[in-house]
Amino acid sequence: MRKEETIKILLRNKLSIVGLSIIVALIIIAILAPILAPYPDQALGEPNLKERLQPPSRLHPFGTDHLGRDILSRVIYGTRTSLIVGFSVVFLALLIGVPLGLIAGYFGGKVDLIIMRITDIFLAFPPLLLALLIATTLGRGMINAILALAISWWPWYTRLARGMAISVKERPYVEASRAMGISDWKIMIRHVLPNSLSPLIVQATMDMGSAILEAAALSFLGLGVQPPTPDWGLMVSEGKDYFLNYWWYPVFPGLAIFITVMAFNLLGDAVREVIDPRLRRRLL
Amino acid sequence: MIRVEHLKKYFPITHGFIRKKIIWLKAVDDVSFGIKDGETFGLVGESGSGKSTTGRTLLRLYEPTGGKVYFNDIEVTALSKQELKELRPKMQIIYQDPYSSLNPRLTIFEIIAEPLREYGHENVKETVLELLEAVGLSEEHAKKYPDEISGGQCQRVAIARALALNPEFLVLDEPTSALDVSVQAQVLNLLESLQRERNLTYLFISHDLGVVRYLADRVGVMYLGKLVEVGTIEQVFDNPAHPYTRMLLSSIPVPDPKARNLKRERVIGEIPSPLHPPSGCKFHTRCPYAKEICKKEEPEMIEIEKGHFVRCHFVGELQ
Amino acid sequence: MKKLLEINDLYINFKTLWGVAKVLNGVSFNIREGEIFGLVGETGCGKSVTALSILRLLPPNAEISGKILFKGDNLLEKSEEEMRKIRGKKISIIFQDPMTSLNPLFKVRDQMLDIIELHEGLDRRSAEEHAKKLLKAVGLSDPERILNSYPHELSGGMRQRIMIAMALSSNPYLLIADEPTTALDVTIQKQILELILDLRNQYNFSVLLITHDLGVVAEVCDRVGVMYAGNIVEIAPTEELFENPLHPYTQGLLSVVPDPRIKKPLKPLKGSVPSLLNPPSGCRFHPRCFYAKGICGNVKPELHEHSPGHFVACHLYGGEDQ
Numbered sequence: 001m002r003k004e005e006t007i008k009i010l011l012r013n014k015l016s017i018v019g020l021s022i023i024v025a026l027i028i029i030a031i032l033a034p035i036l037a038p039y040p041d042q043a044l045g046e047p048n049l050k051e052r053l054q055p056p057s058r059l060h061p062f063g064t065d066h067l068g069r070d071i072l073s074r075v076i077y078g079t080r081t082s083l084i085v086g087f088s089v090v091f092l093a094l095l096i097g098v099p100l101g102l103i104a105g106y107f108g109g110k111v112d113l114i115i116m117r118i119t120d121i122f123l124a125f126p127p128l129l130l131a132l133l134i135a136t137t138l139g140r141g142m143i144n145a146i147l148a149l150a151i152s153w154w155p156w157y158t159r160l161a162r163g164m165a166i167s168v169k170e171r172p173y174v175e176a177s178r179a180m181g182i183s184d185w186k187i188m189i190r191h192v193l194p195n196s197l198s199p200l201i202v203q204a205t206m207d208m209g210s211a212i213l214e215a216a217a218l219s220f221l222g223l224g225v226q227p228p229t230p231d232w233g234l235m236v237s238e239g240k241d242y243f244l245n246y247w248w249y250p251v252f253p254g255l256a257i258f259i260t261v262m263a264f265n266l267l268g269d270a271v272r273e274v275i276d277p278r279l280r281r282r283l284l
Numbered sequence: 285m286i287r288v289e290h291l292k293k294y295f296p297i298t299h300g301f302i303r304k305k306i307i308w309l310k311a312v313d314d315v316s317f318g319i320k321d322g323e324t325f326g327l328v329g330e331s332g333s334g335k336s337t338t339g340r341t342l343l344r345l346y347e348p349t350g351g352k353v354y355f356n357d358i359e360v361t362a363l364s365k366q367e368l369k370e371l372r373p374k375m376q377i378i379y380q381d382p383y384s385s386l387n388p389r390l391t392i393f394e395i396i397a398e399p400l401r402e403y404g405h406e407n408v409k410e411t412v413l414e415l416l417e418a419v420g421l422s423e424e425h426a427k428k429y430p431d432e433i434s435g436g437q438c439q440r441v442a443i444a445r446a447l448a449l450n451p452e453f454l455v456l457d458e459p460t461s462a463l464d465v466s467v468q469a470q471v472l473n474l475l476e477s478l479q480r481e482r483n484l485t486y487l488f489i490s491h492d493l494g495v496v497r498y499l500a501d502r503v504g505v506m507y508l509g510k511l512v513e514v515g516t517i518e519q520v521f522d523n524p525a526h527p528y529t530r531m532l533l534s535s536i537p538v539p540d541p542k543a544r545n546l547k548r549e550r551v552i553g554e555i556p557s558p559l560h561p562p563s564g565c566k567f568h569t570r571c572p573y574a575k576e577i578c579k580k581e582e583p584e585m586i587e588i589e590k591g592h593f594v595r596c597h598f599v600g601e602l603q
Numbered sequence: 604m605k606k607l608l609e610i611n612d613l614y615i616n617f618k619t620l621w622g623v624a625k626v627l628n629g630v631s632f633n634i635r636e637g638e639i640f641g642l643v644g645e646t647g648c649g650k651s652v653t654a655l656s657i658l659r660l661l662p663p664n665a666e667i668s669g670k671i672l673f674k675g676d677n678l679l680e681k682s683e684e685e686m687r688k689i690r691g692k693k694i695s696i697i698f699q700d701p702m703t704s705l706n707p708l709f710k711v712r713d714q715m716l717d718i719i720e721l722h723e724g725l726d727r728r729s730a731e732e733h734a735k736k737l738l739k740a741v742g743l744s745d746p747e748r749i750l751n752s753y754p755h756e757l758s759g760g761m762r763q764r765i766m767i768a769m770a771l772s773s774n775p776y777l778l779i780a781d782e783p784t785t786a787l788d789v790t791i792q793k794q795i796l797e798l799i800l801d802l803r804n805q806y807n808f809s810v811l812l813i814t815h816d817l818g819v820v821a822e823v824c825d826r827v828g829v830m831y832a833g834n835i836v837e838i839a840p841t842e843e844l845f846e847n848p849l850h851p852y853t854q855g856l857l858s859v860v861p862d863p864r865i866k867k868p869l870k871p872l873k874g875s876v877p878s879l880l881n882p883p884s885g886c887r888f889h890p891r892c893f894y895a896k897g898i899c900g901n902v903k904p905e906l907h908e909h910s911p912g913h914f915v916a917c918h919l920y921g922g923e924d925q
Contacts, residue, residue: 005620005621008620009620012620172381173384173385173386175340175345175377176377176379176385176445178345179343179375179376180372180373180376180398180399180402180445181369181370181403182398182399190387190390190398194387194389195387195388330790436875464645464646464815465645465815465817465856465859465860466645466856466859466871466872467871468859469861469869472869473871491788493789493863494818494860494863497862497864497866498869517866531790532790533863534793535790535793536789537792537793537796537816537821538818538821538822538863538864539817539821539857539860539862540821540862541821541822541841541845543821544822554760554791555758555788555790
């Protein structure tokens with residue numbers, strides 16, 4: 001009954017169907033990249049100087065870049081980088097942020113004060129600056145970009161988790177468990193955590209799109225993924241100088257970013273419909 | 285079994301923006317009563333009376349601001365955290381809202397199994413099924429989630445969970461107020477039979493005097509944190525001595541149209557905010573018999589007949 | 604007494620994710636001028652839906668058929684524009700929770716005067732005079748202070764009185780009160796019920812009082828309709844209903860209401876309220892009924908006048924000619 005219901009709710013909104021389908025398509029594309037890309041070697045960086053900056057054609061539906069590489073193949077492979085980055089950033093941020101938030105919210109008092117002050121400090125730090133710092137100390141590349149973004153992201157989840165923990169800990173079933181002598185840590189894991197997840201899941205889903213966008217910005221500035229790795233942000237950055245005469249170069253990867261981010265936002269809305277009990281219960 | 289002596293629970297409320305003042309919300313203000321083995325003690329009152337807070341403070345779910353609570357002569361209020369944990373299985377609580385007293389993410393089985401597992405019970409599965417049966421539910425309910433069963437069934441699950449540790453004492457905080465009247469009757473009957481079978485002692489908190497009449501042997505009436513009258517059901521309900529008890533009893537809509545025309549006590553005024561309670565006798569602002577002394581001095585509890593206590597300056601003089 | 608409101612054969616279905624909920628299954632009753640009619644039943648019986656349908660306040664996924672005649676006009680055939688002239692003016696409604704009926708961001712003055720100006724077409728000053736008179740009429744002795752307060756500064760009882768004042772500001776013919784005292788303390792509840800009674804005696808409007816509390820019904824209602832799972836199963840004058848309940852459900856209901864004056868055994872009905880997505884056939888009460896016979900599962904009983912003014916929908920009383 002619940003699974004049937006969930007599926008019905010996911011599908012009742014046309015936009016959420018769109019979002020869902022695009023995400024599913026992206027995942028398939030990422031997995032099957034070597035098969036789907038017409039020029040897998042070019043995608044991974046092998047130059048093809050004979051066909052530099054060709055406009056879209058039957059051979060190269062998205063055109064070629066300044067090294068003659070097929071842009072369609074690179075966009076397809078870029079899906080992998082994007083999805084990995086989006087997922088990793090959010091996952092890491094949740095891993096750090098949620099436990100801190102739950103502890104702060106549940107225990108309150110001094111613990112809460114200390115954790116929230118630390119959170120405030122990190123929140124005030126501009127993500128770009130952080131990324132620059134990490135790039136200078138640890139070097140550039142995809143993993144360091146993920147690290148930088150995750151470090152600037154976790155405070156938001158701490159705030160959310162703390163808010164939820166504060167409200168959930170007042171609920172009668174939590175008090176009932178205390179009345180049975182269950183320890184605070186067990187209560188936090190068994191009762192508070194599962195019931196605090198709803199807004200976190202919705203936020204995390206949407207954040208994957210934002211993370212991809214921010215990672216693209218980092219790549220654009222040269223701080224993230226390095227050439228010749230196929231990455232949408234990087235491609236936009238490399239392509240921007242060619243925009244006037246060879247429009248296809250930055251436009252197609254840019255479109256890919258746009259569609260992906262939007263799909264995640266739509267998915268986030270759909271997930272919210274499923275999870276939020278008030279939206280879920282709407283009669284239509 | 286239970287002795288409550290001068291129990292106090294005050295909540296600090298910070299007031300003001302720049303120079304923060306603390307006002308004390310005296311939710312429970314010097315409450316004393318006792319509950320005998322196997323009896324049901326009813327605690328009645330309206331909003332702000334402090335009845336729910338009393339129930340929770342008694343179990344040390346809130347730490348008392350003052351006073352002592354004894355369970356079978358053990359001073360509950362003096363126990364360490366570890367000692368308290370060992371005592372917990374004997375005293376349990378049932379809440380008003382059946383749905384929010386169960387974790388929506390756990391199945392009924394897991395909800396009832398939690399206390400059993402915590403205390404190292406063997407044969408968890410068997411015990412859970414036994415408990416389900418004891419409250420009138422069946423094995424097929426065990427797999428469900430709280431939002432898949434009705435309010436009455438949720439309340440039964442809450443009762444089963446409370447019984448899991450073989451308690452001697454149950455605090456029932458408005459357990460049927462959120463239920464339809466026919467479901468309420470089912471749950472009340474269940475509570476009654478469980479009390480007989482397992483020799484349980486109940487503290488039954490409610491604003492519904494009809495329900496209290498049904499289950500309770502003795503009753504205490506609370507108003508703004510104080511007990512104003514205590515006695516057996518017959519004493520308090522048939523011969524109410526405190527003006528508030530009388531006002532309360534005459535306000536209840538009685539399911540009998542003929543009772544409409546009987547002359548009854550006038551109901552005056554609003555319940556004052558517990559943050560700014562009246563001086564002297566807290567009821568004086570609404571009392572039809574209030575005199576000067578009522579504004580100045582708080583009355584003491586006086587025993588007017590055996591076991592029947594009233595807190596009023598004019599005890600026995602009112603008719 | 605003339606009929607003010609006549610509801611005939613009201614059927615209401617809701618399209619939901621899980622199927623069609625058949626919420627009202629042919630509801631018929633009428634309310635006379637100046638009478639307080641109680642509609643009593645448990646959760647899910649359809650009493651609130653009935654009230655909302657009178658003012659056409661149901662959500663768009665509701666399918667309605669039947670007639671709702673108000674002073675002879677069928678409300679179901681009126682346009683939205685026409686309904687707006689009726690809501691708040693000719694028929695008013697007050698709800699259970701006065702906190703959510705009043706906007707917490709605005710003072711009482713703004714909310715009350717806006718409505719009075721809208722309905723009565725008065726200017727600000729006259730509207731204020733009118734408001735003060737209304738607040739006094741509902742027992743609030745300091746109208747100026749009330750007007751200047753925000754809703755959260757006032758108690759539940761006061762807010763409900765304000766709602767009543769607003770509901771009565773344009774002298775409606777019918778006041779619908781949906782569980783008006785359920786959220787209030789018992790001593791305050793008594794005052795509000797007495798207020799409604801007094802105002803009715805003074806101004807002679809009709810009241811449709813919706814409640815689950817039989818005590819409330821006994822206190823204030825002239826006539827009562829008992830609802831179960833989308834049907835009216837019994838209608839009678841209040842005293843008659845309590846003294847001589849005919850329908851097995853009414854009897855069951857009366858036997859489980861605890862009486863503070865005396866401890867009596869509570870004999871609850873077996874089973875529980877059916878799902879409206881898949882209600883029982885024939886008489887919706889038959890699976891729980893001690894007296895059910897073959898016909899009960901097949902034919903829905905209609906309301907039939909058993910004795911003058913006392914209607915019951917039950918095959919025990921030979922409703923249909925078989």
